[in-house]
Amino acid sequence: MTPGRATGGMWYTFLTNRVAQAGGTIIVSTLMAILLVRLLSPYGPNEKDYMSILHMPSLAHPFGTDSFGQDVLTRVVYGAQVSLIISFGGLILGGLVGSVIGMASGFWGGVLDAITMRFIDLLYSFPTYVLALCLMLLLGYGSRSVSLAIALVYVPNFARLARSMTAATRTENYVTAARLMGQSPTRILLREILPNIAAPLLVQFSAGLGFGIILEAGLSFVGLGVQPPTPSLGVMMADGKDYFQKAPWVLTLTGVSVAWIILGLNLLGDGLRDALDPQLRRRLS
Amino acid sequence: MIGSFAMLVVGAAVVFLLLHAIPGDAAIAALGDSASPDVIAAFRAQHHLNDPLAVQFWSWAQAALTGDLGQSISLAGGFSTAALIAGSLPNTLFVGAYALILAIAISLAGGSIAASRHGRIEDVLATSGAIVTISLPDFWLGYVLVLVFSLGFGWFPAYGFTRPGDSLAGAFHSGFLPALAIAVPMAGILSRMLRATLLDTFRRAYVVSAHAMGFGRFFIFWHYVLRNALIPYVTAIGLQARYLLGGVVVIERVFGVPGVGSVMVDAAFARDYGVVQGCAVVFLLIVIATNLLVDTICRLLDPRRTA
């Protein structure tokens, strides 16, 4: 079996999958909305207007205004960008580190495997926010630290997945063949194993991207994450909660936007998993 | 068991090292920039901040084993960390267990309905409901629940928590919204998982065999399908422990529940590393204990592992 052809079939299934299409539609339309608002919005993300404080949603301000008279929709659009980049960065890093650890562990096995995986288990036993919070204290608050915290939270997820997939792939004929041909382990890992385990890692990535946004929002929400005036979605929600009873739209609509983006990412991940599933089953059986 | 204990010790050491690697002086952080050098020196000596890290950890761990987690340096009264945690832990455990029970109840119903009505309208509704709830940030959901059920209907308090020690009924009442906010996204994850497992179990030979024997549908669902789907389901609950307790940390802030999460966040703001460290280790202990419990339940459920 050539890995490339199998993956091609998977992409076809993915693109024709309804769930994936729904997710794709949400993500693409959101990206277009972000672009449109950036081009057309008459307001800046930090443009204060003390004449229009806490206005209800209206034509001029579709999501209303916050306590500084800033346009909430404009801020949501900028905030979504900030949050997505933070989450994306965290997952790239966590995914890379976790996958490398997991692949090495699954490929070589033995004592290395036993020790690393115990450590990964330990990391997985810390509640998400507890782990993130300790790291924030160490690194100081701010976007970069939040990214690193997301990475740390996601290292064990990727490591466990990469390890089990690598261990399952290790005994496949094409890997054995590559070994017998005297290829170096690094080459085998990159050329033979990685292409075959990339898809499930990608599924984990898309699911993690959504949760990364929640994690950023939660940390910033309690005040230990991204710091104002950077308009991340969490910072805006933290701000919105202070006058939640007077102007519930700020927190509510920001949250709806967060949920909307995460829904799109989750649907994409589901579609990807559905497309992958029969292949995964075939490989594991 | 021994593995779990070793994990706890290593985990405590990691937290200890992590928090002691924080740049800046804990003494200055606690006393403020204006403190005189003498006061700082005295503070350092009192809290053994001049000893080597290994010695500090050793004495901390020894004391921790006897239940002494040191003093809080941020609170003027110098509360002991152990007392702070002891006062807040029951609240955290209560809200966590409450959320878990709600999540189990919702997901058992949702997953079972979706699977047994596979492909029909009930399945579509439950499945779409699940993916939407997974996408909701829990703390935001908390505020939306407050908006609807506290400010709207006035059924539940919007803020504050009655300690289960003071009034159990009060705790169930005031803890409902925080628990629900944590439970709903978790129920989404668990019911999706349960649905997939049930659908897989429906196709097993023993289920077909039970039908061929003439057993009733409900009997088969209960004794054959659900019973055998239970092991992966319980395992999945164990894997959710870190997310559930993570959610508790933030939700406690939203609803003003005086739990370990609140203590930890307050201590983090005050740069009171001793308390943060104690809380982190307690959270680690809860997750490890949960996993031990889950493992034991799975062992009991699976005769291939017990016998």
Place this chain on the structure above:
Amino acid sequence: MSNQTLSIAGSAGPSANVLQVDGLDLFLDAKGRRLHVVRSVDLDLRASEVLGLIGESGSGKTLTGLSLLRLEPEHAEITARILRIDGANLLAATRAELRRLRGRKVAMIFQDPVGAFNPAKRIGWHARQVISLRSRRTHGRATGWRAAALELLAEMDIPDGQRVLASFPHQLSGGMLQRVLIALVLAGEPQVIIADEPTTNLDNIVEQQILRLFRKMKRNHGAAFIFITHDMTVAAAVSDRIAVMYAGEIVETGPTREVFESPRHPYTAGLIRTARALQAGVRRLPEIAGEPPGLATPRTGCAFARRCPERMSECDMGPIALARVGATGQVRCLLYRGG
């Protein structure tokens, strides 16, 4: 009970058919495509008769068997002119009626005995549930299920029944579990038992023991059997009559001896040649070249034509009907047009 059934078997005639199947079709929905998996199958079974249903994997024999309990998969659709067991119309039966028929009138024994038991429950639990299910319907309350279970197990040559009842399925061997399953099936005293490759997963000695049990069951209980198998020698050892399935169709039926001694259909002949060679220990097995047609391939004429050594030009022209051969045999082949 068994004597009564035996006496019915003695009075052979069309009214004594416990199973009547006429024109059974089964369609599977696979990703929007409708696959015709079982094609107008006719089966008739008299009391205490054993029919060997032979075919290779994918020939539709298992789905045919499941259809007789209305346990076809969820995404399958079955149609038939007649589908009756002991007078009960399976096509019109409600879900509750079907449940009452299963186990009492028609029962099934599966290929994988290990997989047929609930892995979370002890054998004793299975026995108690089955026995109380049966007795609730006949004598009211379930009393002394254990004694009844031990008696059933003893009849299946299981001496240490107490230990077996206390065991979990994973603690017993496949052969043992198959005996237990047969014992549980017999508790319902069904008129028709469908055995789907019941010995395929067992080793040779155990297979012989189980086959002996089947012969004993036939003698003592008078149930009619459909014995589904891909193994000609197994079929020959247990069945009175044989039906050979190929690609969803029955291509030949007849009394066992007749089919073995003078197979008509080229496919049957090929199967028997292979089986004989296997028994004789021949090195180079005579094989039937090629593979059965895919389920999705549209079909005109004989499904076996591509592999047939006697292929004629008419074979691909159109559907071929079953033609009578000999006293009671039937064959779906143009070589036997007009008997």
